[in-house]
Amino acid sequence: MTDTLHVERNAATDRPPRVNMNALGQRYGLVMAWLLMIVIFGVIEPSKFLTLNNFQTLFDSQAILLMLALAFVISLVSGDFDLAVTGNFSVCLVLIGRLNVVHHVGYGWAILAALGVGLVVGLIHSFLIVQLGLSSFIVTLGSGTALMGVGFAVQAQAVQGVSRSYTHAISMGVGGLQMTFVIALVLTVLLWYVYGYTPLGRQMYFVGASRDVARLAGLPVARLRSISLVSTGLVGSLTAVVAAGYLDGSDPNVAATFLLPVTASALLGATAIWPGRANPWGAFVATYFLVTGYTGLEEMGLSGWVQQVFYGGALVIAVAVAKLASARRGANATAEFGVS
């Protein structure tokens, strides 16, 4: 995404474009922090940290977390919170396990069923949040809990043995990395394109920035929010489809601990690339920044409470920095254009 207004202004005054270091710092600060962290851990534990295997494992194993973070980003972009993303993921995952492993239903049908559930969850959220006007935070907090419970009702125990051909396809290597990571990367690129280069994506950002202004500007706010919530549900269920192949099974407990890392990644990602707004590349960088920190601390022998403090602290800092960045953009716009 380019800073169009800034370039146009410079063109109007016939001055060569200036590089705004402040803006660059805001956009790529997290990336630089990530690289710095790699350097630091690489110096402290070179034999454990600076290995190809370590990075391959890091990227592959966290692909599921990244996909869930991207699902959460979709709802954040249009100004809603979908805290049911992990509950939706859980129920879809156990459904695949139940159908394919326990009842030997073909994995194609199991996948379709899971995607169907994701779609229904998204539609229900859309109805409750958009049509009835309920708080997305509260609705999805409740529905997420309910969905976790439904997951246990569907299949309380872990099962293993998803269709062999499917697990092979999901786990196959592509350029040294697994297909799961490639899928997550493709999803990141797709969302980046939609949000950065399509009217739909731009309109969703408008809605997320201010519903009232978007409505006055003639945008179909309700429809856009609905599309967002349904998409979140679908991406959550798609993540479950990938996870079932990756894990070769399902377990209703898997998603229980995902909510914090997912929200941390999505919210921390709002401080990078497109500062002040949740965005796919920001979520990508944030996910791997957090995991790199976690891994590095682990390899230094600092496990337990230190890791929890790191994760929780990163989330708090993320929210604070995103707020500051957002306020700064507003102040800059006011100073430059004399509008409030």
Next chain:
Amino acid sequence: MFRTPLRTRPRAQIGGARSVLPALSVLAAALLAACSSTNASPVAATSSAAANAVTASGSASAAPSGSSTAAASAAVSASAAGSSSAAVSASAAAARGSLTASQTTELAALLKTAQGPAPWAAPGPPVDVKSLTGKKIFALIDLQSVPFQTTLANAIKAAAGAASIQVTVGDGGFVATHDIQLLQNAVHDKYDAIILGEAVPATVAPALREAKAAGIPVVSLLYGDPGAVITSENTALNVVADSTYCYTCSGAVAADEAIYATGGKVNAVVITDVGTELSTDIQKGFLGEIAKYCPTTCKTKVDEVQTSNVAQAVTSAAQVAAQDSSVNVIFPGVDFMVAYITPVLKAANADKRIMVLSTNADLAPMQTMAAGGSVKADVGNPIGWDAWGAVDQAYRAMAKMAPAADEKPPIRIFTPDNIATIDLTKDADGWYGPVDYKSEYKKLWGLS
């Protein structure tokens, strides 16, 4: 997937639903207490202190609740253990309540054994650990900020350290993707054995498949009953051995205590954390004994709760049980749930009517018992022993020996009869008797 009951134990926050009912119950209880000088039916009639009713150790129930553990222990002298035996002997020949004389005798004998100190039994032939010099073990023990998990991690380090074997203990925080990543790193770093602490192998299958391909044996720690984890699916993931204790037996012993104490008239609410193998085993053990000894005179109601909302769900289950005057037993499968139950019973003035039994013998419920609270039995196991057992299995696997079928870590039931014989201020390992399992393992490993 993971040992969720154990990992959530340190969340000592007594959250849960704060309904108006407990507050009103407290007020009502205070008013009643002001008007009445006697309390409800004595514990002695409904707990294993039914045996104590015959002896002077009824003072176990009467120990002042504000007293320290040492004072409470002192209030119940060493004769408590003896009196329990005497009481058991005295009543053994007679039927108790709905139980027949033979059932009574059988249960008395079972409980007497279960209350006694833990014995040592070698799990298998000796292992020459000196031949394993240079090898290394990776152990996945999540949430090491939790005392239970810290104990496991430290015990593994001590067991490996005793043989000068390098060990790394990783913590994935119970996030599946983190656990998989750590295990995959262990495979890439060419560890010689993996100990999987409380994890369901299926959930970390991607990493275990790599371990299998690399020929790295996996030992499961505290999954469920001994041998339960050794299935064809898990064998395909290179899980070759386990170290754990008999959860089913724990539930069964707790049920024995309830049946004996109530004379075969248990009306129990069984609270189970769903989705974990160990909870299923504990529940199975408890219900199995009820079906065996009092299928028609005992009643049970199972409340399944999820770890994600255990505070609310357990509090709610306790409130419902407290309102039912026929309920005389609450059995939360793992005793981290006791913290949510005892305040509710106290507020509802049901702490004398309802006995709380559980398993795991965590410090807080044991202190409640020692202080004369509503916890009347807790079946424990020395988890350090389980951890040393896991390391023993890892040594056997690395030495290409056959795994031990069962590391035989013991269980012991603690009740007001024998709680005074242990020192709750000391390390929990010492609660299980004089056996020094660490020395025994060292002998088994040729280190002493």
